[in-house]
Amino acid sequence: MAEVTLKNLCKSFGEDVAVDDVSMTIPDGAFVVLLGPTGAGKTTTLRLISGLEKEDSGEIWIGGRNVSGETPAQRDVAMVFQQYSLYPHLTVKDNLAFPLKSPILKTPQAEIDRKVAEVAEVLQISHKLDNKATELSGGEMQRVSIGRALVREPAVYLMDEPLSSLDAKLRTDLRVELKRIQGSLGATLLYVTHDQIEAMTMATHVGVLDQGRLVQFGTPREIYEDPDSLYVASRLGLPRINVLPADVFGGVPPGTTQIGMRPEHIRQGDGQDAEVMRVEHLGDQNRLHLTLKGHAITTIADPSTDYEPGAHIKIAPKNPLCFDADGNRIR
Amino acid sequence: MSSFSVTEPSDRSKWFAGTLVIVYALITMMPLAWIMLTGFKSPSDAISYPPKVVFEPTLEGYVNLFTTRTRQTEEYLEANPPETWYEEIVREYDMVIAGPSKFGERFMNSVIIGFGSTFLSIVLGTLAAYAFSRFKIPLADDLLFFILSTRMMPPIAVAIPIFLMYRTLGLSDTHLGMILLYTAVNISLAVWLLKGFIDEIPREYEEAALIDGYTRFQAFYKVVLPQAATGIASTAIFCLIFAWNEYAFAVLLTSGTAQTAPPFIPTIIGVGGLDWPAVAAGATIFLLPVMVFTILLRKHLLRGITFGAVRK
Numbered sequence: 001m002a003e004v005t006l007k008n009l010c011k012s013f014g015e016d017v018a019v020d021d022v023s024m025t026i027p028d029g030a031f032v033v034l035l036g037p038t039g040a041g042k043t044t045t046l047r048l049i050s051g052l053e054k055e056d057s058g059e060i061w062i063g064g065r066n067v068s069g070e071t072p073a074q075r076d077v078a079m080v081f082q083q084y085s086l087y088p089h090l091t092v093k094d095n096l097a098f099p100l101k102s103p104i105l106k107t108p109q110a111e112i113d114r115k116v117a118e119v120a121e122v123l124q125i126s127h128k129l130d131n132k133a134t135e136l137s138g139g140e141m142q143r144v145s146i147g148r149a150l151v152r153e154p155a156v157y158l159m160d161e162p163l164s165s166l167d168a169k170l171r172t173d174l175r176v177e178l179k180r181i182q183g184s185l186g187a188t189l190l191y192v193t194h195d196q197i198e199a200m201t202m203a204t205h206v207g208v209l210d211q212g213r214l215v216q217f218g219t220p221r222e223i224y225e226d227p228d229s230l231y232v233a234s235r236l237g238l239p240r241i242n243v244l245p246a247d248v249f250g251g252v253p254p255g256t257t258q259i260g261m262r263p264e265h266i267r268q269g270d271g272q273d274a275e276v277m278r279v280e281h282l283g284d285q286n287r288l289h290l291t292l293k294g295h296a297i298t299t300i301a302d303p304s305t306d307y308e309p310g311a312h313i314k315i316a317p318k319n320p321l322c323f324d325a326d327g328n329r330i331r
Numbered sequence: 332m333s334s335f336s337v338t339e340p341s342d343r344s345k346w347f348a349g350t351l352v353i354v355y356a357l358i359t360m361m362p363l364a365w366i367m368l369t370g371f372k373s374p375s376d377a378i379s380y381p382p383k384v385v386f387e388p389t390l391e392g393y394v395n396l397f398t399t400r401t402r403q404t405e406e407y408l409e410a411n412p413p414e415t416w417y418e419e420i421v422r423e424y425d426m427v428i429a430g431p432s433k434f435g436e437r438f439m440n441s442v443i444i445g446f447g448s449t450f451l452s453i454v455l456g457t458l459a460a461y462a463f464s465r466f467k468i469p470l471a472d473d474l475l476f477f478i479l480s481t482r483m484m485p486p487i488a489v490a491i492p493i494f495l496m497y498r499t500l501g502l503s504d505t506h507l508g509m510i511l512l513y514t515a516v517n518i519s520l521a522v523w524l525l526k527g528f529i530d531e532i533p534r535e536y537e538e539a540a541l542i543d544g545y546t547r548f549q550a551f552y553k554v555v556l557p558q559a560a561t562g563i564a565s566t567a568i569f570c571l572i573f574a575w576n577e578y579a580f581a582v583l584l585t586s587g588t589a590q591t592a593p594p595f596i597p598t599i600i601g602v603g604g605l606d607w608p609a610v611a612a613g614a615t616i617f618l619l620p621v622m623v624f625t626i627l628l629r630k631h632l633l634r635g636i637t638f639g640a641v642r643k
Contacts, residue, residue, distance in 0.1 A: 052538050072541040079542045085535035089557040102544030148543070 001188050002063030002155040003028040004049065009058035011044055011212075018044040020212035022058075026156070026205070029186045031179070033199040033220075035235045036209035042192040043082070045209070046158045049190065051075050062155050073104055078149035079158040082165075086133035086141050086148075093129040095144055096120065099152050119147045122177060139166045143174070150181065156188040163198065175202060196238050200224070208232045230327035233260050239287065239298040241321075248272065248293060252322050253330050260321040263287075266299040271316025276307045290315065363618070369611035377607040391420050392608025396434050396599065396616075400426040434613060437595040442620060443506055444591055445575040448513035452570045453563060455514070456521025457529075461551060463522065464529040465537075475526075478519045486516050487579045494583055504585045512584070513574040520573075521566050528562025529555065564631030568624065575621050592617050 004026040011019040019041045026032045034042045047053040049060055051072035060067050067075045078099070086095050096116045100107040107115075120126040123143040128136060133144065142165050149157055162178075163171045179202045182189050193199055199206055199220060206223045208216045208231070216223060216232045227233035233241050242263065246256040249272065272292055280287040286305055290297045292315070299315065307313065322330040340348070369377050371388040394417045402425060411427070413419045421428055463471055493512070494503075502508030532555055540550035556563075582594045596613040599606055 050542055052541065071546070072538075073544045073546065077542060079539070081535055081539065083533075083535060085533065085539045087536060087539075087554055098540070099543035103546075103549065104544035145539075148539075 001028055001153075001186050003061075004063075004156050004188060004190070005059075005061040006045075006049070007059040007061070009045070009048060009060065010056045011041075011048055011053060012056055017212050019048065019055075022209075022212070022214045024207055024214055024217055026188060026190055028188055030204045031182055031189045031191065031202055032205045032207060033203035034190065034192045034207050034209060035194075035199055035223075039211075040209040041212040042209055043160055044212075046079065046160055046190065046192060049075075049156070050077050050079050050158055073102070076155045077158055078152050078154040078156075080146050080149050080160060080162040082160045082162075086136075086144055088132070088134045090133060091129070092120075092125060092131050092133060092136070092144055095133050096129075096147050096151055099148060105152070115151045119150050122150070122181065123147045123174075139170055142166055143170075146174070146178075153185065153187075156190060157182075159189065159191045161192055161194065164194070178202065196236050199236065206236075208235050227321065228329050230258070230260060230323045230329075233321055233323075237262055239263050242266075242295075242297045242299075244292075244295050244297070246322070248295065249317055249320070252320070255324050256322040256330050257325045258323050258327075259317065260323060261297075261317045263299045265318045265320065266297070267316045267318045268299070268301065268313055271314050273312055274315050276309055276311045276313065278309055279307050288313075366611045366614050366618075370608055370615045372608050372611075374606060374608055377611070378605070389420070389608075390417070392606070392610075392612040394420050395606055395609040396612045397432055398428045399430055399432050400424075401429045403427050433590075433595065434592070434599075437590055437592045438616065440506065440585075440589055441575060441591040441593070441617070444509045444513065444589070445571055445620070447506070447510040448517060448574045449567055449571040451510060451514045452517040452521045453567050456518055456525050456566065457556075457559065457563060459518075459522045460525035460529050461555065463526050465534070475523070478522055481516075481519050490579065490583055493580070497584055504587055504589045506589050509581070509585065509589055509591070512580060513570075513577060517570040517573055521570060524566045524569070525559065525562055528559050528566075532558045561631045564628040568628055571624060572621055 006022055006024045009019055009022045010017075022041070022045060024032075034045060036042050044053060048055050049062075051067070051070060051074075055068065062075060062077070086092075087098065090098065093116055096119060097112045099105065100112045100115060116129070117126070120129055123146060125140060125143050125147065128140060128144075133141065136144065142162065146159075146162050149159070163174055166174065175198055181187070182202075191198075191202065203220050205217065206220050207214055208223065210231050216228045218226075220236075223232060224236045227236075230243065234243075241260045243258055243260050246252045246259050249259070252259060274290040274292040274297060276288055277291055277296075278289040280289075281303070284303060286301045286303055286307070288299050288301050288307060290299065290313070297315070301307065324330055368384075370392045371390070372383070372386050373389050373391055376383050376386045377392075398417070398421070400421050405425075408422065408425060408427070413422050418428055462468065463475060468474065497503040497508055497512075500508075502511070536554045536558070537547070537550045540554045541547065545553065576593065577591075578593045581591045585591065585594065592613070596610060596617065599609045599613060
């Protein structure tokens with residue numbers, strides 16, 4: 001396992017800037033999640049590290065080695081693609097064995113058998129080993145393609161939304177399993193996702209990308225609780241952070257034009273009068289959709305509360321996040 | 332009770348389609364069947380009118396195809412009784428077998444040139460198609476159009492320049508010359524067909540292989556080729572059929588050493604009058620390799636013909 005460092009990495013496709021001056025250090029054994037909307041450069045970053053794309057400028061260091069100019073095979077990385085790319089002409093077993101049989105690894109057959117069986121066990125696909133790859137369901141295919149990465153012990157694992165095509169239960173199981181494997185191997189892992197729960201539960205570090213630029217890099221808690229900008233704040237949180245003009249509640253530092261309140265950062269019982277529009281009973285909590293002076297606000301309440309639509313409650317922000325006109329945080 | 336389905340054809344239309352296919356197959360197979368039957372007729376049965384469908388089969392046509400014969404005096408015939416079944420057949424006409432005909436040799440020329448040029452077209456075509464499909468090649472579209480444009484005129488239009496070139500280069504009447512010529516004609520077809528097939532193979536497979544520790548060529552060999560098998564097989568059949576049946580250039584450029592079967596078969600007619608059974612026997616044998624090759628690859632061919640119709 002190894003440390004991965006990106007230095008001033010840039011990549012454009014014609015006019016489109018995909019990755020814009022990204023510098024980041026992924027410590028050895030870290031689980032780094034990249035967040036950002038579609039087109040923010042997450043996948044391109046992975047492809048640059050893997051060597052599938054050539055950077056326009058900047059450097060990539062893996063394990064203290066500048067890998068620019070090296071082929072993907074030489075870089076010793078494993079990658080899980082968003083679309084499961086199993087070799088359709090091979091069986092599941094041969095798919096899993098494929099990286100081990102490569103001219104670079106040339107693993108002995110006994111070792112291949114042992115590793116394939118072990119990984120198949122973890123991913124619950126042992127009974128499918130002799131099937132053709134095309135005979136699997138989508139979820140099974142994706143597990144095999146994760147397995148094809150896990151049979152190796154590369155310098156770094158790169159995963160591009162590997163769990164997005166799985167059903168909820170399997171996603172939860174594999175999330176726990178991936179984290180366990182990563183921990184026990186001490187593996188360095190760079191992981192792209194849209195899923196907040198994946199980011200919060202698995203990551204040791206989160207990097208937020210905006211139009212190719214890395215706008216914040218820190219622990220999941222830092223990103224969630226102490227975002228540098230409105231953009232970063234709105235990447236995490238479900239329901240999303242409520243954004244209101246600064247003058248709705250007042251009492252904010254000078255220069256603040258808007259405030260952000262996470263749903264759990266709203267005090268009920270005093271402050272401004274808001275009307276309940278809709279109540280969602282989620283079991284462990286109630287989700288309240290309110291309007292306050294024409295602004296929609298979402299907050300959560302104890303499941304025992306029984307607000308009805310049309311009811312009025314008083315709310316006030318609890319430590320709101322303050323942002324200037326450009327969306328930058330004012331501390 | 333019958334259930335209604337939008338996609339499943341009704342029994343009646345299945346019967347109709349089935350009958351139509353059978354009738355069509357019978358019509359197209361008729362000439363082939365007639366050639367095969369004629370090969371087993373005696374020369375008089377072959378030209379009898381009305382045509383004979385029921386006749387006494389004989390191997391005379393095949394014997395005549397593979398041998399050259401001479402007329403002999405009665406003394407000679409009596410002194411040398413026939414030793415084999417095929418000598419007996421010729422004796423009926425007071426002839427003896429003088430030696431093997433050139434058919435075997437010409438047939439082997441067809442095999443060498445046909446399969447040789449098919450092999451070369453497929454190897455070069457696959458590599459070129461892969462490059463066109465995967466790499467950024469300057470002026471790729473123009474190059475592809477240029478390659479296709481070689482098919483836009485009948486090849487025979489350049490017969491005379493090629494004839495002169497081949498004479499100068501010493502390629503006339505050589506196996507190599509014919510292999511190169513048929514490859515040159517077939518390669519445009521091969522590149523275009525195969526590019527279509529390779530385009531349909533997602534790049535992700537190769538990218539996965541590159542990351543799994545393989546070089547680009549190994550990824551091509553281990554991942555792309557097996558998936559392009561269908562396309563390669565059907566392209567190979569098209570190339571072989573062209574090279575195998577080609578007549579005009581074979582007549583023009585070959586006369587001896589490298590002459591293929593198509594220009595040779597008609598010459599049988601002149602050897603001993605109109606020997607239709609021998610011609611038919613030659614045509615029958617000539618059909619076999621392409622037929623066997625096609626049958627061996629037919630499950631690929633079926634997908635090949637419908638390629639592009641259904642995306643997975």
